[in-house]
Amino acid sequence: AQSVAQPEDQVNVAEGNPLTVKCTYSVSGNPYLFWYVQYPNRGLQFLLKYITGDNLVKGSYGFEAEFNKSQTSFHLKKPSALVSDSALYFCAVRDMDDYKLSFGAGTTVTVRA
């Protein structure tokens, strides 16, 4: 079975400060990890994914994520947050060769001006 935990329901940061959204996962084999963002009344937009290789993955809108196998984590980061980054962020995991994605509960990010 595969699962994802996003331990923080909400993250609040000031504009210009670093932003981190935490995610830990559990899979039986090697994981494929994804981050999505959802703006109000919109669908989920793909940000980035980890498949293999470099543990630091760079994605859209200046976001990056670091894969840590020993800690089974895949935290999303942005060096300098913008007010427009305020949204709901989802981490997702799937096991190799499995098309079913398991999503975390989501973390609401609020960036204040």
Next chain:
Amino acid sequence: DAGVIQSPRHEVTEMGQEVTLRCKPISGHDYLFWYRQTMMRGLELLIYFNNNVPIDDSGMPEDRFSAKMPNASFSTLKIQPSEPRDSAVYFCASSPGTSGGADTQYFGPGTRLTVL
């Protein structure tokens, strides 16, 4: 590409009525997924198709829910009869099917269903 298209964007109906949600996946994508999003349960996978064939419908909550994919460019999710607890946002997503587990799913804008 226009992305995944869903219709209607909003649906308000009365309990007991039949509801049909529609989805057009991205052209060339072999996989199609239906999800439901609620505050209480988050994002749940209801069913997914590969090359128009249902592969896993274990997430379909009850027999009142059914999904079809008559061709590569169209899928429907039907609820009959609808109940207030079916109120949620329903998302359709598609993926190319070329990278195995590494495939990225692309989501439509969703249909917000309200059952009164």
